[in-house]
Amino acid sequence: MTFNILLENIEKYxxxxxxxxxxxxxxxxxxxxxxxxxxxxxxxxxSSKYFVLKGCLKRSYTNTEGKERxxxxxxxxxxxxxxxxxxxxxxxxxxIEAIEDTxxxxxxxxxxxxxxxNIPKFEKYFRILSNEQIFKQERRIKQALxxxxxxxxxxxxxxxxxxxxxxxxxxIASYLGVSPEFLSSLRNKK
Amino acid sequence: MTFNILLENIEKYxxxxxxxxxxxxxxxxxxxxxxxxxxxxxxxxxSSKYFVLKGCLKRSYTNTEGKERxxxxxxxxxxxxxxxxxxxxxxxxxxIEAIEDTxxxxxxxxxxxxxxxNIPKFEKYFRILSNEQIFKQERRIKQALxxxxxxxxxxxxxxxxxxxxxxxxxxIASYLGVSPEFLSSLRNKK
DNA sequence: CGTCTATTTGAATGTACTCAAAAGCGGTGG
DNA sequence: CCACCGCTTTTGAGTACATTCAAATAGACG
Numbered sequence: 001m002t003f004n005i006l007l008e009n010i011e012k013y014x015x016x017x018x019x020x021x022x023x024x025x026x027x028x029x030x031x032x033x034x035x036x037x038x039x040x041x042x043x044x045x046x047s048s049k050y051f052v053l054k055g056c057l058k059r060s061y062t063n064t065e066g067k068e069r070x071x072x073x074x075x076x077x078x079x080x081x082x083x084x085x086x087x088x089x090x091x092x093x094x095x096i097e098a099i100e101d102t103x104x105x106x107x108x109x110x111x112x113x114x115x116x117x118n119i120p121k122f123e124k125y126f127r128i129l130s131n132e133q134i135f136k137q138e139r140r141i142k143q144a145l146x147x148x149x150x151x152x153x154x155x156x157x158x159x160x161x162x163x164x165x166x167x168x169x170x171x172i173a174s175y176l177g178v179s180p181e182f183l184s185s186l187r188n189k190k
Numbered sequence: 191m192t193f194n195i196l197l198e199n200i201e202k203y204x205x206x207x208x209x210x211x212x213x214x215x216x217x218x219x220x221x222x223x224x225x226x227x228x229x230x231x232x233x234x235x236x237s238s239k240y241f242v243l244k245g246c247l248k249r250s251y252t253n254t255e256g257k258e259r260x261x262x263x264x265x266x267x268x269x270x271x272x273x274x275x276x277x278x279x280x281x282x283x284x285x286i287e288a289i290e291d292t293x294x295x296x297x298x299x300x301x302x303x304x305x306x307x308n309i310p311k312f313e314k315y316f317r318i319l320s321n322e323q324i325f326k327q328e329r330r331i332k333q334a335l336x337x338x339x340x341x342x343x344x345x346x347x348x349x350x351x352x353x354x355x356x357x358x359x360x361x362i363a364s365y366l367g368v369s370p371e372f373l374s375s376l377r378n379k380k
Numbered sequence: 381c382g383t384c385t386a387t388t389t390g391a392a393t394g395t396a397c398t399c400a401a402a403a404g405c406g407g408t409g410g
Numbered sequence: 411c412c413a414c415c416g417c418t419t420t421t422g423a424g425t426a427c428a429t430t431c432a433a434a435t436a437g438a439c440g
Contacts, residue, residue: 286404337397338396339395339396340395368396368397369396369397369398370398371396371397371398372395372396372397
């Protein structure tokens with residue numbers, strides 16, 4: 001079943017019996033996106049969390065100079081959403097777009113609430129996800145504030161080996177906070 | 191009562207009856223720190239969350255060049271801990287130190303677990319806290335990667351008006367990811 | 381094949397760092 | 411209460427890291 005990847009992910013943290021699995025599955029739906037198609041558009045309210053089954057997405061925003069900046073990439077086996085918009089119901093400042101043809105599972109806000117009130121141990125699962133996100137972000141802040149562009153790029157390659165091949169260099173530069181020209185020159189100096 | 195500040199903070203998000211408040215209070219203890227005293231030392235396991243009643247703390251780490259970097263400041267009415275160490279039981283890479291004479295409420299890990307299993311709505315409270323932390327960090331990542339030092343400093347002053355007076359300039363520079371000399375020159379250019 | 385976008389290369393510029401030295405400030409002990 | 415010590419802040423010169431702009435080349439896609 002296509003939703004097995006998600007079940008495996010969940011069962012790394014909490015155990016579910018048959019009935020609970022079925023209940024969860026009843027709340028899910030699947031979405032397919034073609035390259036460049038948007039899952040969330042800036043200004044809209046983000047009312048779902050999405051779990052990537054296949055493909056790759058980017059979450060980006062527009063900076064003070066009006067330029068698009070990649071905030072994060074999201075690959076197989078990860079959740080993505082604009083959690084600020086999701087929790088507060090406010091217009092999203094991010095947009096989410098497919099970099100490749102992509103398949104995601106959609107879990108709507110209302111479904112999450114149903115899920116949490118019926119199977120409280122999902123609180124733990126989502127708490128763990130939030131914590132993991134905080135750890136990643138803490139690491140990113142440390143890198144951004146005290147490492148050079150070269151170090152940040154090397155760390156990126158370590159974190160996502162072979163991933164550069166799937167991503168336009170321009171977007172990696174944007175993610176790292178450097179100009180595309182400078183990233184290019186870093187690569188060719190090696 | 192000295193714990194009222196915390197109760198008010200909690201009741202912004204969830205409502206508690208008398209009994210629940212008393213149960214919570216029975217799990218808390220108070221700590222006083224003098225300036226420069228450490229609440230958490232790098233390498234130790236962080237087994238509590240702390241809520242600041244009065245004073246000011248910094249959470250810092252040692253970067254790849256062996257220099258101390260301020261990761262965040264924490265003032266009245268905020269929680270602080272090393273949540274990675276706290277949740278995983280791993281040795282902390284941060285230390286937490288008082289910048290002024292400071293009073294905190296301590297909530298131990300075991301107490302939090304007791305609290306969550308006895309009063310499940312505290313899940314919601316801590317979930318909101320985690321989310322707020324994620325929003326703050328997302329903002330910080332955006333600033334670090336796409337704003338100049340001057341912009342970061344101006345934003346800092348907006349976020350914490352009058353706070354510069356309580357903090358050594360050197361530590362603000364460290365927090366912003368710039369050299370103390372450069373921050374000094376930015377300030378004197380105005 | 382032609383068009384559009386991404387990448388490379390180089391020159392000029394700007395932002396921020398390092399190092400060194402001087403000035404300021406706060407706390408401590410006599 | 412003053413003098414001294416250590417630490418922080420300021421100032422300036424020289425340098426390194428990273429950006430912008432422009433132009434050439436390479437790749438991707440219809």
